[in-house]
Amino acid sequence: MIKKWAWLIGILAMPALSDDGIFDEYRDLMGDDNPAIFVIDEGEALWFEPQGPRSASLEGCDLGLGPGVTAGAYARFPRYFEDTDAVMDIESRLLYCMQQLQGRDRDALLAKPYSLRGDMGTELEALVTWLAAESEDAVIAPEQAHPSERAMYALGEEIFFYRAGPHDFSCATCHEQSGMRIRLQALPNLTNHDEAAEAFGSWPAYRISEGLVRTMGWRLQDCFRQQRWPGLKLGSEVSVALQTYMAVNAAGGVMTAPGLKR
Amino acid sequence: MRPLFGAGIALISAFTLSSGVASSEQLDAALAGSFIDNGQATVDRLQQDAVQAACHQSRTQPADAALAATLRQQRLDAVVFPADGNFLGDWQRGAEVADNGRGLQSSDDPAQPNGGNCYACHQLAPDEVAYGTLGPALTGYGARGQSEPMLRYTWTKLWDTHAYNLCSHMPRFGAQGILTEQQLKDIMAFLLDPASPVNQDL
Numbered sequence: 221m222i223k224k225w226a227w228l229i230g231i232l233a234m235p236a237l238s239d240d241g242i243f244d245e246y247r248d249l250m251g252d253d254n255p256a257i258f259v260i261d262e263g264e265a266l267w268f269e270p271q272g273p274r275s276a277s278l279e280g281c282d283l284g285l286g287p288g289v290t291a292g293a294y295a296r297f298p299r300y301f302e303d304t305d306a307v308m309d310i311e312s313r314l315l316y317c318m319q320q321l322q323g324r325d326r327d328a329l330l331a332k333p334y335s336l337r338g339d340m341g342t343e344l345e346a347l348v349t350w351l352a353a354e355s356e357d358a359v360i361a362p363e364q365a366h367p368s369e370r371a372m373y374a375l376g377e378e379i380f381f382y383r384a385g386p387h388d389f390s391c392a393t394c395h396e397q398s399g400m401r402i403r404l405q406a407l408p409n410l411t412n413h414d415e416a417a418e419a420f421g422s423w424p425a426y427r428i429s430e431g432l433v434r435t436m437g438w439r440l441q442d443c444f445r446q447q448r449w450p451g452l453k454l455g456s457e458v459s460v461a462l463q464t465y466m467a468v469n470a471a472g473g474v475m476t477a478p479g480l481k482r
Numbered sequence: 483m484r485p486l487f488g489a490g491i492a493l494i495s496a497f498t499l500s501s502g503v504a505s506s507e508q509l510d511a512a513l514a515g516s517f518i519d520n521g522q523a524t525v526d527r528l529q530q531d532a533v534q535a536a537c538h539q540s541r542t543q544p545a546d547a548a549l550a551a552t553l554r555q556q557r558l559d560a561v562v563f564p565a566d567g568n569f570l571g572d573w574q575r576g577a578e579v580a581d582n583g584r585g586l587q588s589s590d591d592p593a594q595p596n597g598g599n600c601y602a603c604h605q606l607a608p609d610e611v612a613y614g615t616l617g618p619a620l621t622g623y624g625a626r627g628q629s630e631p632m633l634r635y636t637w638t639k640l641w642d643t644h645a646y647n648l649c650s651h652m653p654r655f656g657a658q659g660i661l662t663e664q665q666l667k668d669i670m671a672f673l674l675d676p677a678s679p680v681n682q683d684l
Contacts, residue, residue: 384527
């Protein structure tokens, strides 16, 4: 597969080799067209659809800006919620609302939050994609007023540099230097404001190679898979802490999601 | 291990930390509560050894130079050289090991051989354009020759890079059991054999 891409890049995009190569070309060809638009529509429909034992929609869900307020909400995550006394990412907040408002079973919701390759995409992915679109062009501004939010940033920074596993990898192994790449994949330096903003602001994203929208929670799980670490739980403390670390480093940047990626 | 959502909101409140620098207790609790076994990638992998801990705490090199020197010497003393004294295998098999990025991930089949994934970070054969840049380019590495010190140096870098550069980003392919002795010999030949594509002009 990589050999095939390499050949195409050799023909089409030698000058862009240090960037995303052929994927930049693809993005240019697509212009403003992103297959994620269909997932956005699906997510919006799901928000308003009565579901669960209580046959309720998610319109009463408080994403931090008040019940039912979706515009700009994504750009303020992760954030502290009084009702759970916890710092939450948008994915675990949505699961909380599905339980509280719709009466749905947590284990069932967590059985398959992210689609497998070849699937059509999950409810959670669609909702997150729509909510990201509801924050398009919003300034990334995660809450850091509550002590728990600041502590979550400190924890995220510590985990970012934690080396472990048979390969000794940390997040920093790939993401603390600028201008580096793995094979042909450009790596953002997530300790740098501009690069963190571009990276964080472009998730969730439609992945061309998978034909699916992927969320930031999925992206972190897949990073740890490649780090040879065990499985990261959705909405876990480590996941929320790393999202907080990235969001705060990205603060002041602009949300461009849903993005279009390799 | 704390079940994440098992008892609902009462457990989520454990996420409420005090602000400031994360303590090692907070870090350990967060790690213990956030990961689950996933195939061959089990949670015991989160336990750091002395090198991982030293390089994590200071983020690049251990703040304590004496500790760094001690750890480097320990790694150097633990290097296992080929039992038969022969460092060089088959460069063609070595090329396959360098190209293979699989091994030890939860998604990998443990019955299949692990790869070295060298191209993820290094330029090697000049006709492979899909190479990463986290490590130095190794094209033409064989120009260094095959003297005994060069063989032992290169073997040591592959076996346990931390013996020379304690906090290098590179995995310890021998010391951590990622690659077999034969695979390491094959990689050695891929780097050093004059006939290897690594040592050919494009």
